[in-house]
Amino acid sequence: MPAWLRPGRVISFVLVNIWLLIVIIPLYYMILSSFRSEDTYQTDNQWLPLGGLTFGSYTKAWEVGMAHYLLNSVLLTVACVVLSVVLSLGMAYRVVRRNSRWVGVSFSVILFGLAIPVQAIVVPLYIMIVKMHLYDTLYALILTLTAAAIPVSVLIMVSFVRDIPRELISAMLIDGGTEWTVFRQLIWPLSRPVMATLAIYNGLNVWNNFLLPLVLTLNNSTVLPLGLTHLQGSFSNDVPAVLAAVVLSALPLVVLFVMMRRQVMNSLGGIVAR
Amino acid sequence: MTAQASVRNATTAAPLRPQRGGGPALPKGRGSGVADLVGVIPIGLLYVVFILVPMVVAVFLSFTSWNGVGNPTWVGFANWSWFFHNSPGSAISSTSSIWLTIKVVVLSYVVQTPISIGLGLFTAGRQRYKVVYATIFVLPMLLSTAGISYMWNGFLDPNFGPLVPLASHFSFLNQDWLGSSSITLYVLVAIIAWQFIPFHTLLYAVGRRQIPEVLYEAARIDGATPAQMFWQVTLPQLRYTMVTSGILMITGGLTYFDIIYILTKGGPGAATSTLPLNMYNTAFQQTQFGYSSVMAVVLGVIGIAIAIGLVRGTGFGRMQSQQEGVN
Numbered sequence: 001m002p003a004w005l006r007p008g009r010v011i012s013f014v015l016v017n018i019w020l021l022i023v024i025i026p027l028y029y030m031i032l033s034s035f036r037s038e039d040t041y042q043t044d045n046q047w048l049p050l051g052g053l054t055f056g057s058y059t060k061a062w063e064v065g066m067a068h069y070l071l072n073s074v075l076l077t078v079a080c081v082v083l084s085v086v087l088s089l090g091m092a093y094r095v096v097r098r099n100s101r102w103v104g105v106s107f108s109v110i111l112f113g114l115a116i117p118v119q120a121i122v123v124p125l126y127i128m129i130v131k132m133h134l135y136d137t138l139y140a141l142i143l144t145l146t147a148a149a150i151p152v153s154v155l156i157m158v159s160f161v162r163d164i165p166r167e168l169i170s171a172m173l174i175d176g177g178t179e180w181t182v183f184r185q186l187i188w189p190l191s192r193p194v195m196a197t198l199a200i201y202n203g204l205n206v207w208n209n210f211l212l213p214l215v216l217t218l219n220n221s222t223v224l225p226l227g228l229t230h231l232q233g234s235f236s237n238d239v240p241a242v243l244a245a246v247v248l249s250a251l252p253l254v255v256l257f258v259m260m261r262r263q264v265m266n267s268l269g270g271i272v273a274r
Numbered sequence: 275m276t277a278q279a280s281v282r283n284a285t286t287a288a289p290l291r292p293q294r295g296g297g298p299a300l301p302k303g304r305g306s307g308v309a310d311l312v313g314v315i316p317i318g319l320l321y322v323v324f325i326l327v328p329m330v331v332a333v334f335l336s337f338t339s340w341n342g343v344g345n346p347t348w349v350g351f352a353n354w355s356w357f358f359h360n361s362p363g364s365a366i367s368s369t370s371s372i373w374l375t376i377k378v379v380v381l382s383y384v385v386q387t388p389i390s391i392g393l394g395l396f397t398a399g400r401q402r403y404k405v406v407y408a409t410i411f412v413l414p415m416l417l418s419t420a421g422i423s424y425m426w427n428g429f430l431d432p433n434f435g436p437l438v439p440l441a442s443h444f445s446f447l448n449q450d451w452l453g454s455s456s457i458t459l460y461v462l463v464a465i466i467a468w469q470f471i472p473f474h475t476l477l478y479a480v481g482r483r484q485i486p487e488v489l490y491e492a493a494r495i496d497g498a499t500p501a502q503m504f505w506q507v508t509l510p511q512l513r514y515t516m517v518t519s520g521i522l523m524i525t526g527g528l529t530y531f532d533i534i535y536i537l538t539k540g541g542p543g544a545a546t547s548t549l550p551l552n553m554y555n556t557a558f559q560q561t562q563f564g565y566s567s568v569m570a571v572v573l574g575v576i577g578i579a580i581a582i583g584l585v586r587g588t589g590f591g592r593m594q595s596q597q598e599g600v601n
Contacts, residue, residue: 008500016396016407019389022468023410029436030425046436087317094313099306106314113325115581117529119550120574123335123557123567124328127342147324150317166300173301179309208418210532215558225420229536232424239428246421253416265412268476 034058034244041240057244064234064241066248069227072138073207074252076223079142080206081199084149089195092157093187097169097179107158113151118211126215136218144212149202160194161187197267204268207253224249329574335567342561349564357568368569370544371552374459378548379527381463382470386523387516390471394478395508408479415472419532426465427452427537452537455545462534462546469533470526474519481515482508525580529573549573 029046035053036044044051095107125144134140164187172182213226222230228245235241257264336353338346357368397408414422429435430451441448451461485508493503509516531550534540540547540555547555549569557566 006500012392012396015392019393020407020410023413026425026429026468027413029429033428033436042434046439087320090313091317094310097300097306097309099300099302100310103310103314106318109326110318110321113321115578116325116329116574117525117577119529119531119553120570120577121325121328121332122554123563123570124331125324126557127331127563128324128328143320144324147320150321150325154317170300179306183309204415210419210536214535225418228418228420228424239431239434242424243428246417246424250417250421257412257416261409265408265476266480268412268415268473 030243031247033240034247036240038238038240057238057240058248060238060241061231061245061248064231064245065222065227066224066231066245069222069224069249070252072221073224076138076141076145077203077206079138080146080149081203083142083146084153084202085195085199087146088150088153088157088198089161089187089191090183091154092161093183095154095158096161096164107154110151110154114155118148122211122215125212129216135216136220138221140216141213141221141223144216145206145209148212149205153198153202156198157191157194160191164190196263200264200267204253332567332570332574335564336571337564338567339562339564342563346564353565353568356565357572367544368549368552371547371549371569374546375528375548375550377459378463378466378530379524381460382466382527382530383520383523385463385467386471386474387520389467390474390519391478391512391516393471393475395482397475398479398482408475411475412472414469417469419469420536422465422469423533423536426468430461453542455542458538458542459546462537465533465537466527466530470523474523477515477519478512481512485511521580525577528576528580 032049033041033046034057035049035055037052037054037056040052091107091110094103098104129135129140129144132140134143168186169182172186177185208225209223210225213221213223214229217223217226219230228242228249231245232242335346337348337350339349339352340346393411397404397411417425430437432438432448432450432453437447449457452458489507489511490503493507498506529550530548531554534546534548534551535554538546540551550573553566553569553573556562556569
């Protein structure tokens with residue numbers, strides 16, 4: 001019996017392709033239906049691209065405010081990624097440097113945050129943000145989402161920076177380097193790969209976060225995921241327009257993914273496996 | 275310690291195993307104290323203000339009664355005893371929420387783990403066609419939770435969805451998927467699995483690639499069958515991946531909110547009102563911040579308990595040192 005006909009092979013081939021269908025069919029349905037119009041959606045063939053296809057739903061979704069949501073999402077994600085990556089790298093260097101004892105204690109306290117789910121603190125966050133007069137601003141989201149990303153970011157950065165040979169740090173300090181030159185000329189350049197990894201991981205989490213925008217914003221600072229629910233509300237039965245909005249909201253990530261597929265997949269899988 | 279001594283230490287220390295707390299001490303650089311402050315204070319402040327303080331506030335609020343106006347009133351353990359004996363003022367009983375949450379966690383784990391392991395092992399290969407499969411399997415991760423929810427909402431629509439024309443041939447497809455008190459919870463678990471299996475597949479693929487091929491060669495020489503290799507080489511070697519992935523699934527399932535909120539808001543009735551949903555509705559629909567904080571604290575405590583169990587039970591410390599050795 002040839003190797004590819006072994007029962008194990010055949011079964012795994014069948015199962016993998018069943019999963020392939022489970023992944024593709026709803027996506028296919030969504031893309032096909034997003035090119036329908038509100039009137040023809042209910043009568044046209046649901047499975048085949050027969051009959052009228054139109055961009056109408058896309059223009060409709062765009063005009064209702066997608067651009068505004070998109071801008072907010074981009075600003076929020078960039079701010080959170082830059083803050084979380086840079087701050088956690090700086091902290092990681094101090095932890096590995098082991099200059100004062102309280103730094104190590106702070107590290108443990110921050111690791112404790114890994115155990116606290118955002119759901120558990122969302123009510124106090126809401127109250128605090130309202131009291132700080134930050135409700136419905138991007139600042140509210142930037143501060144809280146960055147804070148939520150801190151524990152995992154610091155953990156990952158420390159486990160990376162710890163592997164930078166201490167001899168290098170030591171040599172630079174002996175040669176008269178300051179803490180800043182060590183950070184700027186050694187830690188920072190060597191950490192580029194892990195910074196990229198963490199940026200992708202945190203970026204995706206922030207981009208897709210739903211709960212904090214739901215609780216902390218109203219209209220001004222709506223980001224894409226929450227914007228979809230607003231659209232759903234205003235379109236009510238216009239399923240194609242909602243689906244077109246979903247496709248539009250995913251486009252930035254799809255473009256990013258197409259450009260750097262390997263990097264994205266490695267960072268998502270590798271970040272926790274590290 | 276003098277600078278020279280530390281250099282000597284640095285060169286003689288075994289490079290592969292820098293122990294936590296071990297390794298050569300570094301010389302004091304100029305302004306290292308200031309650098310500590312600059313490196314730790316801003317991030318520490320963010321963390322304390324937006325994570326630790328809210329946690330403490332949640333505990334405090336759980337002993338008060340408050341509708342968001344005026345000041346909270348101290349009520350002692352009243353909320354807590356309501357929580358364990360079902361509040362008369364709350365529409366949804368907390369016991370049923372806890373029960374539903376446990377159901378979601380267990381079902382998610384049971385559904386997602388075997389599928390993720392299978393797909394992960396399959397996509398771990400470097401063959402071209404497997405890379406294509408792996409790429410397609412990642413696609414759900416590019417959609418936001420809201421996007422996934424509305425996609426399935428359209429797909430499962432009992433009147434105009436694409437399953438309707440098929441239902442005339444297969445009558446079991448004729449269901450009110452998202453509006454039935456008997457099956458909706460399972461539909462939600464399936465959608466959650468659709469969203470998260472890609473991530474766990476990636477984890478297992480990475481884990482599989484880190485298993486040294488030598489082990490398989492040795493097993494082959496000993497005449498092991500593929501099944502034996504799976505049970506006696508692959509699975510034991512994947513144990514850390516299984517711990518990581520399992521923890522993420524359990525904590526994820528415990529706190530799962532987005533899809534359930536968007537698709538059912540906890541309904542129909544209370545059929546899908548898990549603890550996070552119940553907490554959100556109690557806080558932001560019924561504005562009972564005190565009682566909802568009890569649920570928040572319970573979520574937090576379970577999260578911390580799981581983390582402690584993780585550290586104790588699986589030796590997270592050991593895992594770190596093992597990784598240090600490998601890297």
